[in-house]
Amino acid sequence: MPYTANTPSAAFDADELRRRIPGWGADRDPADRPAVPRERYAPEVTGAHWELPPQQPELRPRERSIEHARLTPAFGTSAPLKGASGAIRRLAYARYSEGRAAHWLLLMGADRVDVVENHVASWFSKNPDNPVMGTGLSTEKTYGASSRRRPGRVDVKHQWLDPVVVAGPWLLGGWAALRGVRRVVRGARR
Amino acid sequence: MRAMVYRGPYKVRVESKPDPVIEHPGDAIVRVVRAAICGSDLHLYHGMMPDTRVGMTFGHEFIGVVEEVGPDVQNVKVGDRVMVPFNIYCGSCWFCARGLYSNCHNVNPNATAVGGIYGYSHTCGGYDGGQAERVRVPFADVGPSVIPDDLHDEDALLMTDALSTGYFGAQLADIVEGDTVVVLGAGPVGLFAARSAWLMGAARVIVVDHLDYRLEKARTFAHAETINFGQVDDVVVEMKKQTDYLGADRVIDAVGAEADGNFTQHVTAAKLKLQGGSPVALNWAIDGVRKGGTISVMGAYGPLFSAVKFGDAMNKGLTLRMNQAPVKRQWPRLLEHIRNGYFSPRDIITHRVPLEHVAEAYHLFSAKLDDCVKPVIVPDA
Numbered sequence: 019m020p021y022t023a024n025t026p027s028a029a030f031d032a033d034e035l036r037r038r039i040p041g042w043g044a045d046r047d048p049a050d051r052p053a054v055p056r057e058r059y060a061p062e063v064t065g066a067h068w069e070l071p072p073q074q075p076e077l078r079p080r081e082r083s084i085e086h087a088r089l090t091p092a093f094g095t096s097a098p099l100k101g102a103s104g105a106i107r108r109l110a111y112a113r114y115s116e117g118r119a120a121h122w123l124l125l126m127g128a129d130r131v132d133v134v135e136n137h138v139a140s141w142f143s144k145n146p147d148n149p150v151m152g153t154g155l156s157t158e159k160t161y162g163a164s165s166r167r168r169p170g171r172v173d174v175k176h177q178w179l180d181p182v183v184v185a186g187p188w189l190l191g192g193w194a195a196l197r198g199v200r201r202v203v204r205g206a207r208r
Numbered sequence: 209m210r211a212m213v214y215r216g217p218y219k220v221r222v223e224s225k226p227d228p229v230i231e232h233p234g235d236a237i238v239r240v241v242r243a244a245i246c247g248s249d250l251h252l253y254h255g256m257m258p259d260t261r262v263g264m265t266f267g268h269e270f271i272g273v274v275e276e277v278g279p280d281v282q283n284v285k286v287g288d289r290v291m292v293p294f295n296i297y298c299g300s301c302w303f304c305a306r307g308l309y310s311n312c313h314n315v316n317p318n319a320t321a322v323g324g325i326y327g328y329s330h331t332c333g334g335y336d337g338g339q340a341e342r343v344r345v346p347f348a349d350v351g352p353s354v355i356p357d358d359l360h361d362e363d364a365l366l367m368t369d370a371l372s373t374g375y376f377g378a379q380l381a382d383i384v385e386g387d388t389v390v391v392l393g394a395g396p397v398g399l400f401a402a403r404s405a406w407l408m409g410a411a412r413v414i415v416v417d418h419l420d421y422r423l424e425k426a427r428t429f430a431h432a433e434t435i436n437f438g439q440v441d442d443v444v445v446e447m448k449k450q451t452d453y454l455g456a457d458r459v460i461d462a463v464g465a466e467a468d469g470n471f472t473q474h475v476t477a478a479k480l481k482l483q484g485g486s487p488v489a490l491n492w493a494i495d496g497v498r499k500g501g502t503i504s505v506m507g508a509y510g511p512l513f514s515a516v517k518f519g520d521a522m523n524k525g526l527t528l529r530m531n532q533a534p535v536k537r538q539w540p541r542l543l544e545h546i547r548n549g550y551f552s553p554r555d556i557i558t559h560r561v562p563l564e565h566v567a568e569a570y571h572l573f574s575a576k577l578d579d580c581v582k583p584v585i586v587p588d589a
C-alpha cells in the first residue's frame with residue numbers, strides 16, 4: 019500500500035519468472051539496451067556514404083512546409099497536387115506553419131474535397147466508384163454478427179456510425195443534386 | 209503493376225498503376241514478397257491523417273527482393289532478399305547521425321515534425337508504400353538489410369515494424385527489474401511490448417483491451433495478466449486495485465488515435481476528426497501509472513491537438529517518452545532474441561490475404577472481425 023514506505027507485492031521470484039518466460043531478464047541492464055542512449059553520435063554505422071545526399075530532381079513544383087529551409091534531398095511523388103484540393107493544399111503549405119491549426123484543418127478539408135473530386139472523375143473513367151466499392155463489406159456476412167457478439171466489446175457502440183461516415187456524403191450529395199434538378203425543372207415550368 | 213490504392217475513408221481497392229522508377233540515385237526498386245497491414249494504416253483508412261491523398265498506396269511493413277538499384281547504391285544488389293524498416297531515412301542528417309532514424313530531416317518536405325514513412329500520407333513525405341507488387345525504396349544503402357538465411361520471412365516482415373516498435377516501446381518505458389508494467393492495447397504492438405517487458409525484468413505485465421480474443425493472445429503469447437476494460441466499471445480504479453492502489457510503475461500506450469472506451473473522445477476524434485486522436489488510452493495511462501512513473505507512447509496520433517489530461521501528468525511528476533520507432537537500431541538485438549527462441553513473432557499472424565482482397569483485409573482488421581490480430585498481404589498469391 020502506498021500509505022506506508024514498502025509494498026509487500028514488490029517481492030517477486032526471479033527464478034520462477036525465468037523458468038516460465040523464455041528470455042526473462044535478458045535485457046535487464048538498462049544501460050545495455052539498443053535504444054540507449056537515446057542520442058548517440060554515430061554517423062558511421064548508418065551505411066550512408068555522403069555528407070549530404072544528392073538532390074532528387076524536382077520535376078514539378080513540390081509543396082513543402084515553410085518550416086523547412088529547402089526542399090529535402092529526397093521526397094515522395096505519389097499523387098501530386100491537382101484540382102481544387104490541390105489548390106487548398108498548396109495554400110495550406112505556402113501560408114501556414116505546422117504550428118498553426120489552420121495548416122492541418124485546411125489539409126483535412128482538402129482531403130474531403132479530394133475524395134469528391136476523385137469520385138466524380140471516376141464516373142468518367144473505366145473504373146467508376148460506387149458507394150460500397152472497396153469497403154470490404156462482404157466480410158460482414160460471414161463474420162460480422164459472430165465477431166461482435168463477444169463479451170466486453172465496446173466498439174459496437176459506435177461502429178454503426180461507420181456506414182454514416184462512408185455513405186453520408188453520398189446521401190448529402192444525392193439530396194443536393196435532387197434539389198438542384200427540382201429547381202431547374204420548376205424554373206423551366208414557370 | 210497491381211497495387212492497393214486509397215479511394216477515401218473506409219475505401220481501398222486494387223488498381224493497376226505504373227511501376228515505380230528510380231527517382232534518386234540512392235533508390236532501389238523492390239519486388240514485394242510480403243506486406244502487412246499495421247494499426248497505423250487504420251488511421252489513414254479512417255481518414256484521420258491530414259493530407260492523405262486519393263491514389264496513394266499504403267504499406268510500411270514489408271519485405272521483398274531488390275529488382276533494380278540506382279547508380280549510387282553500394283550496399284544492396286539486384287536479387288538480394290531484403291527487410292525494409294518502415295522509416296525512410298537518409299543516414300546522414302543531424303538526426304540520423306545521432307540514431308534518431310525515425311526523425312530524419314532529409315526525406316519529408318511536407319513536415320518537419322515527422323520523418324519519412326512508406327505509404328503514410330503526404331504528412332509523412334508522400335511516398336507510395338509496399339502493399340503492392342513493387343515499391344520504390346529511397347536510400348537503399350541505409351534502410352534495408354539482407355534477410356539472414358536462418359530468419360523466417362514472416363519474422364523478418366514483423367521486424368520491419370510491429371516487433372521493433374513493441375520492443376522499442378518497452379525500452380522507452382525505462383523498465384527496471386521488479387517493475388509492474390501495464391500495456392494498453394493488445395494489438396501486434398501491444399503484444400510485442402508486453403513480451404519485451406519481461407526481457408527487461410518486469411515482475412508483472414498486465415495487458416488491457418476490450419477484445420477478448422486478443423486478451424487471450426496476451427495471456428498465451430505474452431504470458432501477461434489481462435483486464436477487459438469493457439467488463440470493468442472503471443479501468444483506472446481496476447488498475448489501482450491490481451497494484452495495491454499505488455499505480456503501475458510503467459504504462460505503455462499501444463493504442464493510439466482510435467482509442468475506445470469513451471464515446472465522446474472516440475467519436476470526436478475517429479469519426480468527426482475534431483481532434484488529432486482519441487486520447488482515451490493516453491489519459492488512462494496518465495491516471496493509472498504511479499506518481500513518478502513512466503509512460504511510453506507507441507500509439508500514433510495525428511498532428512492536430514488532442515484532449516490530453518496534461519495537468520494530472522504534471523502533478524504526478526510523470527516522465528512521458530515517445531517516438532516513431534527507429535526500427536533498424538533494434539535489429540541486431542532482436543535477431544539475437546529470435547535466434548535464442550525468446551520471440552516467435554510470426555505466431556501473431558492470423559490472416560494471409562492475396563493482394564486482390566486487400567479491401568476485405570482492411571475491413572476485417574479495422575472492424576476486428578474473425579479474431580483478426582495481424583493480416584499479411586501476399587502480392588503474388
Ligand SMILES: NC(=O)c1ccc[n+]([C@@H]2O[C@H](COP(=O)([O-])OP(=O)(O)OC[C@H]3O[C@@H](n4cnc5c(N)ncnc54)[C@H](O)[C@@H]3O)[C@@H](O)[C@H]2O)c1
Nearest residue numbers: 247248373393395396397463464467468469507508532533
Ligand atoms: N510508434 C511507432 O513507431 C508505431 C509503429 C507501429 C504502430 N504504431 C501505433 O501503435 C498503435 C497500435 O498498433 P497495432 O498495430 O497494435 O494496432 P491495433 O489496432 O491492432 O491495436 C490496437 C488495440 O487497442 C485496443 N484498444 C482500443 N482502445 C483501447 C483503450 N482505451 N485501452 C486499451 N486498449 C484499447 C483495440 O481494441 C486494439 O486491440 C497504433 O496507434 C499504431 O499507429 C506506432
Ligand SMILES: [Zn+2]
Nearest residue numbers: 246247248369
Ligand atoms: Zn506501422
Ligand SMILES: [Zn+2]
Nearest residue numbers: 298301304312
Ligand atoms: Zn536523416
